[in-house]
Amino acid sequence: MPQEVGALSKVRIIDLTDERAIYGAKLLADLGADVVRPEPLEGDPLRQRGPFCNDDPDEPSLWHAFFASNRRFISLDLETQTGLDQLTGLIANAEIVLVSEGAFGTSDLDLDVAMRVNPALVWIECSSFGNEGPWKDYVAPDLVAGALGGSVSTTGDVDTPPLKAFGDLNFVVSGCYTAIAALSALYHAKETGQGQRVDVPVHQCIASCLEHVFMWYWYSDLLGPARGRALERRGSLHWSNMYVVMQAVGGTIMVTPTPDIDAQLTWLIEADEFGDLFEPEYQDPANQAQFMARLMEVLRTFVGSKDVEALFLEAQSRHAPYGWVLPIEKVGENPQLEARDWWHPYSIGEHVVKGPGTPYRFSQTPWQMKPYVETDVDAKRVLQDLGWDNDR
Amino acid sequence: MRPLEGIKVLDFTHVLAGPFATRLLGDMGADVVKINSIARATAINATNNPYYTMWNRNKRALALDMSRDEAKRIGKDLCARADVVIDNFSVGVLDRWGVGYDLVSAVNPEVIYVQMSGMGQGGPWSDFVTYAPTIHALSGLTHLTGVEGRQDIGIGFSYNDHAAGLHGAVAMLAAIQARRLTGKGQRVDLSQFEVGVNLLGPALLDLFSNGRAARPAGNRLPYDEVAPHNCYPCAGATSDDIADERWVAIACMSDDQWQELCRVMGEPEWSSAPVYDTAAGRVAAIDELDRQIGRWTAQLDAVEVMVRCQAAGIPAGVVQNSIDLAENDPQIAASDFLMTFDEPNPVIGTTYGDRLPLTFSLTPCDTYTRVRDVGEDNVSVLSDWLGMDNEDVVKGENAGYFV
Structure with a gap:
């Protein structure tokens, strides 16, 4: 029977990441770790990233709800000794601290002190370029x-600039x-x-x-034909x-x-759309590259007359790894x-939104999605976990 | 000592996604035993194929012809002693080999059994065949990575294979931690398709919350008012070949950075137009803004633009190709990120690698063993894992099931 706890249940993590590492904190939180994410009094700046619920910047950020899922949030005033003590207490009580260089709270931390208090502490520091080298301060x-x-x-085409992938990949x-x-x-450490x-x-x-x-x-x-050591951007055409x-x-x-090129040729023969692929010039093993180039041309003609969905399903029924280019609504x-x-309801404040499930499924420790709550809903409990009473 | 020493991984993976996942664990000291066979070691699964050499370092090589009953029996014995068994075949292959989850977990209840199939277990597409370009297409990544009006660009390399490999490594390590608490192993069903779709999380939430279907945005941020945020042409192309073009990426994430960029550009008259004072204005006038910045960068070397911008705190970077990374990147050089294997490949000679991009203060991961030939480690693996002696291994090789 699956257990109602996540794979990382009881692992205590402090999340001081920004965009560069927040997805890692999300992965660990979604696997059941207790991940506390401190933020400044004015709020995590990543809460300002769109899109937003109801397309309204005054509503919760969907970007933040996705990347900061399954966290407990606490705002800290690091201008005060109390806030610093709270941060120090959180670190001392953690097994793992995730840090993005320069993110909130990181300038107030001392790794050596933290390790003296807790020699088993795991401290992960993500930076843009590392701690040394001529670009270490680049933003x-x-x-x-990318x-x-x-x-x-290598992304983009001859008539576009080089491109980044959609999202923060x-x-x-x-x-x-x-x-x-x-x-x-x-x-x-264990x-x-x-x-x-x-x-x-x-x-x-x-x-x-x-x-x-x-x-x-x-x-x-070794890979020929010779194309130089730096490959160009060329649309969807794969390097092969x-x-x-x-x-x-x-x-x-x-x-x-x-x-399975033979299977593809068989399909073209069955459809009587093999063109001139079996002309003698393409049968000479020395002309293998020309044959493959011609095959792709024949396929373009073959594909051009077919309904895209039917073609995709027919290809997959023949174990050909075609992929229908789907827009997000499909x-x-x-x-x-x-x-x-796979889809999962996200409880975001007053909203319940259909959203992505998990990238993997564990048979014994299933994934759970806790409600995404306002900043300090969990703060009292977080501090109580450190032994702080109500008065303090 | 490396951090994962003591963990035993039986690796049935092939191509990129699975081998990349196990390479990560091998780099960190796990004993990864790669199963291959002479019959299967063709094309990109051949041990002298450059593609194979990229993803299979730091693993020991055991040859098992899983079409043979004796090899299946040995495979099951190995599974009984593994911490992790992993494959990325289509659904059902390991069951046919007699090492499916039900059989393996019966003899090894603590096993972590990770299946990185294209579509996951179950569902109408579960036996579909996929490579990364297939996943990119089906998940929406191809449609969304490009420019308005185009559906035929997509990501220019097999990104999702790497993403699946990284998630596979996370899954293995998380399941090992879970076993520490529960004393039990489990099965992990990783769908490479679901990895890809998951990457569009905010856009999917936007779709279902606001009914807005994302469309390609080029280099712009689809949901945030940020401009300029693009790649711009630079001087210095060494030929008319597109691969030799020079470009620089500039991303002004705030009004202050935009003001600094104006200063670096020499306060051109056009930049003082009131429309550019705010991010909203710059986004509204983005085409003209990009054109003007492109005119400035086109006169300059890409490195010069980057250095001048970064000195002013403006995010900017050369669009680096492989030559830039390998020969001209001072940060890569300073970190000694690229390396040559000490021992040459018996067939293709010198081989190369990029180091694990993680620096452990206490348990450095600085051991790099070249890709091994099919069955090159038969004796050591079968001795270490099953206690077989050399004579039995040779007998199996001669009988054709350790080949």
Whole structure:
């Protein structure tokens, strides 16, 4: 029987992150950890990020409700000794502290003192570029971080600028690394009783998640045909030339003849739409690259006359990994997500909004979504957990 | 000592998402045993394929031909001793190999069994075949990453494979922590599709709260009044090849940063127009604003723009390609992020890697072992995990199930 507690139940975390690592704190909170997020008296600046409930900036931020899910919030006045004592108490009572360099409260913390009080403390510090090096003081929101980290240069097309992905996906990467660092260091602390600090530089995090970019730089001579060591942005065309978005009737679809090219050819033969693919010039193994290029051209013609949904389902029934390019409103009514009961109600103040479920399901420790509440609803309980009484 | 030493991972993953997840644990000291076979080690699963070398370092290599009954028996024995069993095949493959969750958990109740399939267990699309471009398309990431009126751009690399791998690592580690409390293992059902859809969280909440369907926004922020916020062309292209173009990203997140940018640009007359005084005004006039800034940057080297802006506290960065990162990035160089493996690959020679981007103060992760050939670690793995002697391993190799 599944237990009604999350995987990280009883793990106490203080969340002093900004955009660069807040997704990591979210992952840990959604897995059941008790994550307390202190914020300034005037409120977390991330509460100002859109979109908002009822499209009204005076209503709760949907961005914040998503990224700061499952937290307990407490506002602290760090201009006062009481506020500083509260922050110190929270740190002393925590197993993990997640910090974004320069975020609220971080200038008032002393890692050495905290580690002396709690030698098993896990301290994760996410910064844009690390603590050393010529760019250590550079400022880099998601777009700039992605530009410098390498994710922007291969996205876009010949007639567009280089593009960032929709959303804060560069910071999703650094957020994930923050969570991985925290859980790995926690494992070690549980085994040995020794805490430690882990540094998470966003720049290297992004550069570690570029798929082919470094591969092409290092091995371009093995990968041929020669295209240089830096690949260009070229729309949806994959670096392998084997995946590209094509126009069908009623929409666009990502088409690939891989991984089973024979099966794709069989489909074209059955449809009598194989064009000139079996002409002698394409049968010579020495002309493999020309054959593949011609195959993609034939597929573009083949796809162009088909209804996009029917084509997608037919491809998948043949185990061909085509992907229908869905707008977000179609994603919102996706039959797979409905069948898996994936969507989850978000309780945001007075609002209940259908929202995303979890990226993974644990058979014994299921995911839970607590109501998203105003700043100080949980503050009293948070302080009581530290042993502070009502008077104090 | 690395932080995850002592954790045993049996790795049935292939291509990128799964191998990236286990690479992360291997980098941090887990004993990751990669299952491959001569029959399956083709194309990007070949150990001398550059793609394979990128994602399978720091793992020991065991050859098991899972079409053979004896290999299935050994596979089950290994599962009985693993902390984590992980795969990213389509649903049902490991069941056919005799190492499905029900069988494995019966002999190893503490096992963490992670299945990173494309669509998850159950549902009408559960046996659909997916690669990252498929997931990008189905999740909305392709539709939304681009410019207005285009549905054919999307993310220019297999982002979701990395995202799924990162989430897979989080899942393994969280389940290990849960086991510490409960004493029990469990099954983790990770849908790479659901990872991708989850990444659009705020846009989905906006859809369901406000009925507004997000559309491609280029480099602009879809929900916040921030401008300028774009990539701008620079001087210095070494050829007409698009790969040689030079660009710089500039993002003024506040009015103060905009005022500083005006100063860095030399207070051009156009920038004093009242419409630019507020973020709302700049967003309303964004096309003209971008054009004017582009005229300024086009005269300058991208690095110069970045350095001048950053000195004034303005977020700006060169749009770096692989050559920039590997050869010209002083921060990458200073952190020693890119490395060459000490031992060459027996077939392709020298191989390279990017280090784990995490610095542990007490348990540094600075061990990097090259990708191993199919079955190269048969003896050590089968000895360490099952206590088999060398003679039995050779017997299995000769009989064709450890190959």
